[in-house]
Amino acid sequence: MALVEEFDLGEYIFPRGWFMIAEASELDDGPKGVRFFGKDFALYRGESGRLVLLDAYCLHMGTHLAKSNSASIVTNHEQLEGDSIRCPYHGWRYNPEGQVDDIPYFDGPCPKARIKSYPVVETLGAIMMWHDPAGGEPDYQAPDLKAWHDSQWINGCYDHLGDIAIHPQEIIDNMADAHHLGPTHGAPCEYFENEYIGHKYYQRQGGYHRMYRAYLTTLTWYTGPGLLLSRQRFGDNNGYEFIFHTPVDKGMVKVWHNNLSLAPGVNPGEQDIANAKMAQEGALAAFAQDLQIWANKKPALQIMALPVERNFRLGRIWYQQFYNPIEKAKEFHARVNGKHHLKGLAKPSALAVELQE
């Protein structure tokens, strides 16, 4: 598998941005240990409902704060106190900022050292963390969709696709990849456009889908480097697809998939829910066509791109902003911002753009 150094993306090994790290419901059973960006974390929902993400290991003797389900304080539901968490080994208590603020068997002042705490939010049924190798605060928000909160839209459950041995660059490449839509997905595009606006990367495309027997139009966009949302319409289907990916270790990403479907009436019934499930399965089957190729390909460190494939290069430049200090982001924006068409394919019609936005 390819390493970030080989892709030559910038100064960082892992990108800056908002990333999914768990499904919201995974915290219902208490603290959870998660591993991303080559590091271990303890994730939990405090008693007030506040989300907390801390470096996993206790300063005292290195115990993972969230990987015991058998310690007495865990089984007796005494591990969380308010929004603080106690280490399962000797009970040192950490507040949401990662500061030790109570040691059960010691009256003196707590050691001054602290473990790191990270920005974390819940949106779209997912827990998202802000990851910045330089430790900076978020410079944009994690995405939300009005439709997620609208009862006429049926929210799917996350498909957990597990850890995949691929560099995330190759997942991002898909955004510029107009000419795999026919051979891989059976829906060759007629019109195609990419647009870059700062931390956002858009793709507008449409074409006749062989299997769906309908004209498919999609508006797909990344908010930062790991969160893809896609508005998709064909026939009577009107939905959103989510593909979220987060680096786990070098050359390894974790991937989730979800769907939102618009029901025909305001109070979706059982049949509507069954249809939404089918739509999600269909979208997942299409994504699986990509996944199977990615899981078995050799890294495309250099793409032998034809002149009609210049957006691959632009997409990679856009992606580099997240592997470099934020002060440099503007330089990458200046190189790619704007709309970019591909020779040989139509531009989206005004109608296609209006329908999607």
Ligand code: FES
């Ligand atoms: S190892 Fe955490 S309290 Fe001792």
Ligand SMILES: [Fe+2]
């Ligand atoms: Fe694809």
